[in-house]
Amino acid sequence: EDKVVQSPLSLVVHEGDTVTLNCSYEVTNFRSLLWYKQEKKAPTFLFMLTSSGIEKKSGRLSSILDKKELFSILNITATQTGDSAVYLCAVSAGGTSYGKLTFGQGTILTVHP
Amino acid sequence: GAVVSQHPSRVICKSGTSVKIECRSLDFQATTMFWYRQFPKQSLMLMATSNEGSKATYEQGVEKDKFLINHASLTLSTLTVTSAHPEDSSFYICSARYPPGQGNSPLHFGNGTRLTVT
Numbered sequence: 001e002d003k004v005v006q007s008p009l010s011l012v013v014h015e016g017d018t019v020t021l022n023c024s025y026e027v028t029n030f031r032s033l034l035w036y037k038q039e040k041k042a043p044t045f046l047f048m049l050t051s052s053g054i055e056k057k058s059g060r061l062s063s064i065l066d067k068k069e070l071f072s073i074l075n076i077t078a079t080q081t082g083d084s085a086v087y088l089c090a091v092s093a094g095g096t097s098y099g100k101l102t103f104g105q106g107t108i109l110t111v112h113p
Numbered sequence: 114g115a116v117v118s119q120h121p122s123r124v125i126c127k128s129g130t131s132v133k134i135e136c137r138s139l140d141f142q143a144t145t146m147f148w149y150r151q152f153p154k155q156s157l158m159l160m161a162t163s164n165e166g167s168k169a170t171y172e173q174g175v176e177k178d179k180f181l182i183n184h185a186s187l188t189l190s191t192l193t194v195t196s197a198h199p200e201d202s203s204f205y206i207c208s209a210r211y212p213p214g215q216g217n218s219p220l221h222f223g224n225g226t227r228l229t230v231t
Binding site: 036044048090092101105 | 145147157159162206220221223
């Protein structure tokens, strides 16, 4: 059974801090790992990672994948109150499971002013 | 812009009634769509895979007769919660991705439907 585990489950920081969110996985026929941000509605897409060691960046957010150790991290630098959300990690498998995502529990990030 | 549209965004119904939720892919044909459910403070759980022109594939523990899925066209999948009960109250989200061969694209989500059964 595919499995995705995120840590920490919750995190409280102050504006300007840097945070690192972790995601480890076990999946048969791995295809990609995805990060989403969820704020009281449906998740919005952040990153999709398929290759090890290649950092993806978008503004203050960045992410990297390690397919040997089966984990990914999501970094947010200079956090702002608008970054407060649930961050979801998910893995996508190929083959007959193409398109299906298995989600982790999520990390609840709270950024105080 | 949005690539997956879901309707309605919120619905309140009485116990015992049925509710239909629609999911549309806006600028592509989705042969496969996915339905997820999310309870408060929990992650998304896959309910079923909706396949155009064939029966849906349900995940273990999801009642087929209660959650009817119809994928009658390449751009529309519907989820009908039949004989709804208060414990069916949840956030239902559909998703779709571009078909294989059109790039390794991420799964795009609709805006979700908050169902409250009274």
